[in-house]
Amino acid sequence: MEQTYTISDLAHEFDISTRTIRYYEERGLIHPGRTEGGQRIYSRKDRTHLRLILRGKRFGFSLEEIAEMINMFDQDRSGKKQLEVTIQYGRKKIKEVDEKIQDMVALREEMESLLQDFQSRLQQLKGEESR
Amino acid sequence: MEQTYTISDLAHEFDISTRTIRYYEERGLIHPGRTEGGQRIYSRKDRTHLRLILRGKRFGFSLEEIAEMINMFDQDRSGKKQLEVTIQYGRKKIKEVDEKIQDMVALREEMESLLQDFQSRLQQLKGEESR
DNA sequence: ATTCTAGTTTACGTTAACGTTAATGTCAAT
DNA sequence: ATTGACATTAACGTTAACGTAAACTAGAAT
Structure with missing residues (x-):
């Protein structure tokens, strides 16, 4: 019922590398879940966050600024x-x-x-x- | 008659470092004149260019893109x-x-x-x- | 059960856009 | 003429935002 995505699903959809997506997680911008085996699973919410991140980037906001905004609105x-x-x-x-x-x-x-x-x-x- | 500026004049006005201004020249974004002794003199046109550069930056354009635009419109x-x-x-x-x-x-x-x-x-x- | 594709971490490499330091020169004012 | 503030080049350092490679693991398909 709950739609989920793999890392490459999102990489393709947004035309960015998987490295980039993992980097955003490293910087605290997204927080995907994990499978039993340790692979990342992305929810609809994670996907929405990604879209927001990329939008912010296009306006010249730094990842740090974007992180600040997301966390502010998300807690x-x-x-x-x-x-x-x-x-x-x-x-x-x-x-x-x-x-x-x-x-x-x-x-x-x-x-x-x-x-x-x-x-x-x-x-x-x-x-x-x-x- | 022709208003000119030193590098620190512009640095103060736009609140950036002199290094930054020299770097923009290094990248071909501005082309100030020189005094007898070799110091840079900036014209009103150079000042206008600087303003344009900073504006472009605020929108997330790279210096390379900005250079392209300036040179395109300026020749x-x-x-x-x-x-x-x-x-x-x-x-x-x-x-x-x-x-x-x-x-x-x-x-x-x-x-x-x-x-x-x-x-x-x-x-x-x-x-x-x-x- | 094996093979293939996609995923994981670790770690070093890269580029743009400056910052910083050093060693030296210029210019305006006294 | 000397001082002090500002200028110059050269070169190495730094940070953000990834790229890339290596060595290994998970999961789907045969």
Whole structure:
């Protein structure tokens, strides 16, 4: 009933090496179970974590930062105080992401205006050509 | 008339080390001039380049990728063919940035919904408390 | 039971992006 | 002219994030 995966299942799915997956475990980012014989078994949750890790990486977060986030959101937060701390942390991280998005949009616009420039130069050339 | 900067001027402004700035030059990302005595002089253009480099870094681009972009946009593109190639390249890069932005917005939403979850759990606790 | 594929640990290697140190030179100010 | 702050090159060191190889084990298939 509970869907599980081998290490190479996930390696194929996410197009990364098994070494990479084991390394993430070594760094405390995932915590797969084991079979009787000692082989790793990955749950749906582990798979979700992997997806999150790779997403974070694409934004330039370090594994350490990602680990911090995952563990923050993933632990058992029953106490009121704990919950409040977690929420504060989450707000902070969301703000960071917002800033990155804004920054990125600015970059996009810079690139766009550069391109416009090149475009009009090209039009210019084409105009001269058919003169 | 032409505003220039020393290496430590820029290091302070961008809060990076002089070593880092020299390293960027070593990798072909900037090309400052020199004084009679051999010291580097940075122009406004160099400063702009630096800003671009740091921006790119914050998005997880490698120095090699950034170098590629800078040199692509920075050369003298007079020929029609050259212009067309540059425009193609620019479109591709903008697309990459767009994808990163989308990806990032998705992450933001994931985080937000996690937070909502914690928020309502906290409300729950507060409710029980005043019962 | 054996064979094959995939898994495990250990450990050394590699690359990017700098940090650090040493030995020396430049420039602005006194 | 000398001092002090900043500059230069050269070279070795460091860290994160894996790659790679070796020597061995587990599990599925015949």
